Amino acid sequence: MNPQITTPTVEFARWFSSTRRGARLARILALGQLDAWGVPHGSEGSDAAALIVAELAANAVLHGRVPGEDFELRLALGTVLRIEVTDTRADRLPRRPEPAGDAESGRGLLLVEALAKAWGVDGRGPEKTVWAEVDVRERYGELVNERR
Numbered sequence: 001m002n003p004q005i006t007t008p009t010v011e012f013a014r015w016f017s018s019t020r021r022g023a024r025l026a027r028i029l030a031l032g033q034l035d036a037w038g039v040p041h042g043s044e045g046s047d048a049a050a051l052i053v054a055e056l057a058a059n060a061v062l063h064g065r066v067p068g069e070d071f072e073l074r075l076a077l078g079t080v081l082r083i084e085v086t087d088t089r090a091d092r093l094p095r096r097p098e099p100a101g102d103a104e105s106g107r108g109l110l111l112v113e114a115l116a117k118a119w120g121v122d123g124r125g126p127e128k129t130v131w132a133e134v135d136v137r138e139r140y141g142e143l144v145n146e147r148r
Helices: 020-036 044-063 108-115 137-147
Strands: 010-016 071-077 081-087 118-124 127-134
Touching (some): 020 044, 044 081, 108 118, 108 127
Antiparallel strands (some): 010 071, 071 081, 081 127
């Protein structure tokens, strides 16, 4: 885990079915949790986190799915918001794509890269975790601290 949030202030973790419905639910619950932590719906930080969660969850469902296995979403708020999505396909590591100009897919990780302070992949045995960090406390630190 990144040393910036070795001791996160608050955490959220849930397992979801490796389906489109599971990916959608992960995004919805992440937004609700962020709002409860003081990162309001519709704010820049909330919108960035929503897009990142949606992309990482969709990738877990599309590229990391193993029949009968779920994926995990973990949020940790410390000095930054760390978003982690873990699936059971460590053999399929994401890489920065170079989509063709007219391609209809392949731009998701470019979006993650543009919105996140940092992102990467950690492997643990048969699993991999794709993570991204977003600065929400710098923008909303007072709200985050007040709501806890």
